[in-house]
Amino acid sequence: MREQVVCKKSDIEPGEMKKSTFGKQDVLICRTPDGEFYAFMNQCIHQGAPLDRGMICGATTEESEPGGYEYCHKGEIIRCPWHGREFDIKNEGRMLANPDKKIPSFKVRVEDEDVIVYK
Amino acid sequence: MTKNKISLVDTDIHERVQYRDIVDRLDEPFRHYIENCHWIQEKHMPYTQPSVAGVDRADAILPDGRPAGSDLGFMQEQLLDEIGHEFGILTSALDPSPSSMHGWHEMAAALATAYNDWQIENWLDKDERLYGSVHIAAQDRDEAVKEIERVGSHPKMVQVLLPIDDIMWGEPYYHPIFEAAEKHNLMIGMHHNEPPVYYGKWPRYFIEWHTLIPTAHMKQITSMMFNGVFEKFPNLGLMMIEGGFTFIPHLMWKMDQQFRDLRHEVPWLKRKPSQIMKEQVRFTTQPAEELTKKEFMSLLEQMGTDEMLCFSTDYPHWDYDSPHRALPNMDPELKRKIFSENAKNFYPKLPNPEEG
Numbered sequence: 001m002r003e004q005v006v007c008k009k010s011d012i013e014p015g016e017m018k019k020s021t022f023g024k025q026d027v028l029i030c031r032t033p034d035g036e037f038y039a040f041m042n043q044c045i046h047q048g049a050p051l052d053r054g055m056i057c058g059a060t061t062e063e064s065e066p067g068g069y070e071y072c073h074k075g076e077i078i079r080c081p082w083h084g085r086e087f088d089i090k091n092e093g094r095m096l097a098n099p100d101k102k103i104p105s106f107k108v109r110v111e112d113e114d115v116i117v118y119k
Numbered sequence: 120m121t122k123n124k125i126s127l128v129d130t131d132i133h134e135r136v137q138y139r140d141i142v143d144r145l146d147e148p149f150r151h152y153i154e155n156c157h158w159i160q161e162k163h164m165p166y167t168q169p170s171v172a173g174v175d176r177a178d179a180i181l182p183d184g185r186p187a188g189s190d191l192g193f194m195q196e197q198l199l200d201e202i203g204h205e206f207g208i209l210t211s212a213l214d215p216s217p218s219s220m221h222g223w224h225e226m227a228a229a230l231a232t233a234y235n236d237w238q239i240e241n242w243l244d245k246d247e248r249l250y251g252s253v254h255i256a257a258q259d260r261d262e263a264v265k266e267i268e269r270v271g272s273h274p275k276m277v278q279v280l281l282p283i284d285d286i287m288w289g290e291p292y293y294h295p296i297f298e299a300a301e302k303h304n305l306m307i308g309m310h311h312n313e314p315p316v317y318y319g320k321w322p323r324y325f326i327e328w329h330t331l332i333p334t335a336h337m338k339q340i341t342s343m344m345f346n347g348v349f350e351k352f353p354n355l356g357l358m359m360i361e362g363g364f365t366f367i368p369h370l371m372w373k374m375d376q377q378f379r380d381l382r383h384e385v386p387w388l389k390r391k392p393s394q395i396m397k398e399q400v401r402f403t404t405q406p407a408e409e410l411t412k413k414e415f416m417s418l419l420e421q422m423g424t425d426e427m428l429c430f431s432t433d434y435p436h437w438d439y440d441s442p443h444r445a446l447p448n449m450d451p452e453l454k455r456k457i458f459s460e461n462a463k464n465f466y467p468k469l470p471n472p473e474e475g
């Protein structure tokens with residue numbers, strides 16, 4: 001499978017995510033608040049949880065000083081439904097606590113109304 | 120997402136009751152307090168909750184909105200059938216936790232009885248893979264013993280569940296509970312409750328609390344050990360649930376070294392503490408730290424036995440451990456022990472064909 005329409009643009013509002021399939025692979029299509037689309041493997045790299053059952057949210061950032069919370073990246077973070085690990089959609093799906101690890105991603109392009117995942 | 124099935128005895132599964140499920144089983148006046156006076160057990164956890172859906176796996180919440188762990192059919196589908204469990208041991212949610220209640224022992228005892236009957240009828244009798252834990256209100260020791268006498272002989276009750284909270288269970292006052300458990304071939308399962316660490320209070324952050332849970336487990340083993348519970352009740356076993364296992368070598372070394380110096384104070388101990396632990400104490404694996412195979416094998420070597428660990432998932436909680444992913448790869452014989460045989464050898468009431 002080289003490319004495939006995984007959903008319509010209007011299926012996912014900005015700041016939301018949805019699962020789909022690319023060939024035999026379960027994929028997670030995310031749409032960040034700026035309207036961009038991203039696609040990842042729909043399986044957490046930690047213990048394999050289905051990421052679409054988690055949430056898309058923001059994150060407290062490392063700019064936070066002890067005792068205070070800086071919260072941003074709203075709509076740009078995938079949080080796993082099990083152990084809550086956070087993955088940055090706009091930074092190649094890297095884990096916030098350990099950026100050496102990332103969720104495998106797929107290329108995405110939008111043609112008219114179609115969201116297309118391709119290799 | 121069906122993977123290779125493994126033979127598994129899961130030593131920590133949380134089924135969940137809602138008060139409305141058991142209220143019919145309560146006599147007056149207890150029923151009235153719940154139905155009309157909004158009684159709920161006091162709860163303490165002050166945190167905004169750790170993960171996506173509080174303390175539960177977000178994908179374990181029922182499609183109709185009921186809380187995770189409250190429906191057998193859903194649990195069968197998501198856990199027991201999916202993984203292919205051979206047996207699972209129910210350890211309940213924290214509410215109600217009769218032995219954790221402060222005051223009003225009568226209510227605690229009534230809840231324990233209602234809970235046990237509900238558990239038997241709705242879980243143990245309905246799925247042959249599931250085994251259960253006897254709930255008691257241990258503060259009222261004599262009532263607790265009566266409850267063990269009442270349901271302890273049920274063929275699918277395998278342990279008496281005690282919370283790790285603000286009671287040190289080695290206290291002689293509680294020994295009749297251990298005596299009753301031993302009489303019915305029940306082990307003691309011990310699971311932390313709220314708040315088990317930080318001098319009886321809550322630390323500022325959930326991550327502190329959760330990190331320190333093993334310290335609460337260590338306190339209870341130490342209390343049971345030096346108060347002579349294991350010598351007094353040689354057929355009793357203790358399953359430490361959900362404290363992890365990387366602290367085991369430390370505790371064994373520490374207790375043995377102390378024993379060599381201070382045996383004089385506890386002359387009733389006839390065996391080395393580490394020996395007693397190897398013979399009578401077991402540990403569920405979750406939440407497993409991420410160890411490399413080398414680290415894991417070296418830890419087993421430090422324990423001096425591979426028979427103390429029993430795999431657990433902690434389903435449906437947020438820190439669930441996947442049987443396929445939580446522990447490093449190991450050879451099939453060791454895997455069989457940790458995922459199934461150790462638990463079968465520990466619980467006398469679990470079917471164990473290999474024992475003959």
Ligand code: FES
Nearest residue numbers: 044046047080083
């Ligand atoms: S499985 Fe995703 S954080 Fe553990």
